[in-house]
Amino acid sequence: MTMPHRDLLVVLASLLAVLIVASAIGYALHRRLSPDGQNAVVENLNDRIRAWWIMVVLMGLALIGGKTGVTLLFAFCSFAALREFITLTNTRRADHWALAAAFFIVLPVQYYLVWIDWYGLYAIFIPVYAFLLMPIIAALRGDTDHYLVRIAEVQWAQMICVFCTSHVPALLTLQIPGYEGRNVLLIAFLVIVVQMSDVLQYIWGKLLGRTKIAPRLSPSKTVEGFVGGALSATLIGAALAWMTPFRPLEAAFLSLVIVLMGFFGGLVMSAIKRDRGVKDWGHLIAGHGGFIDRLDSVVFSAPIFFHLVRYGWSAT
């Protein structure tokens, strides 16, 4: 393993500093407003900060671990997300082998292809091969009840949870002239912009939020929160241009794309939750719902970010 790049260490140290400040504020609020845990907002905030610690430490270790670390981390995230997604679908007994293939063949193969950097295959493996082979496996079992719904759900689950998510580690395979050895910072950039956008939308929404954007999907999202969060996250993205191969204006544009995709990704995943009558995808992280609740914005922005960077900056 090579020494992690200095820029990465700077980013991780800054994140730790932010978290330490956040934890200190959270503790002070807890002491002043909620010593016995009676203030739900403060307790929820502290749960979130604790979950942030876990996520930053895991992300940090993965980024320091380089390609193997990042690929393994996101393969596990894909696994956990797929587990949450399939739990909410209408699968039947006859889908057993198709589902086993999704978890134990499609997922590992996709991440292996990303790991060995076979772009020509990982870019079409799920949209073409899995898309055509899975319904065949399901059809062979002969159960035609809700057949189209069942195979569509499984394909959608694989596209979202495996295909899209795998574009985060795929960022490491881009060959950008003058940026060699620093690709993990692209992942840090993507994740920081997405997560800052989520947090800032929450904060702007709490401060100014009045007009609901999509009251049926997500009652907490407001126009004011969205605009404020999107603009401030775009500014943060522009300020992070030093860690990317982009100029500040380019970084701002890419951040805006990431933020918009992330926001609408969150809405889409909320629509699915409403459809299924659940509030959260899972219960893995206290205060954060399930894996998909945390990943939804990254999942929607990662493939677009990947292809924009590949088209505009990559040598291949």
Place this chain on the structure above:
Amino acid sequence: MRAAGISLAGVLIVVVARFITAVRGLWDGVAPTDEQRIYFANHASHGDFVLIWTVLPRRMRFATRPVAGSDYWLKSRLRWFIGCDVFNAVLIDRERVSRANDPIRIMTDVLDQGLSLIVFPEGTRNATEARLLPFKSGLYHLAKARTDVPLVPVWIDNLNRVMPKGEFVPIPLICTVTFGAPLRLAAAERKQDFLARAEQALLALSPKATAP
């Protein structure tokens, strides 16, 4: 050495169960305490008592023994090891019930040592579309034999989709194990009334009971 192997296997089974099902225990009407209890659960898969075991706090695991059919668990060395050594199952012969081999007697002997039991009153794995098979009378006879031990309903949700009867590759899906408020046999309660009450108490814990 052997003890280490058994506890290692126990840890391994719990890790695999969590990996596949991310199982959560929901204590809804009863707390995880050391009180002696008879847990009665729905039965869809051989993994049922693995999940209950996984969500029980560690110290309760060793004071809780599942009741299982000897016809299945004595069939191979591996099943013997998992059933008898790891889970310390109380094996009963479902085929040849006689006075010399009275399953209720075997279970009350275990209760008299102060241990808790996990029983599956449907008597067999439910492979039907019905959420619950009609209870066999064993639960009633057990409750009658030890009226002081509370009966706790335990609903295991989704495990039938993880591993349907006859499949051997598990599908990772999120499962929950819900523990409900305890029941006791009322004085002079008739057998069918008690069994119906126990079935209702268990079904009420199913998430589908509240969903539209």
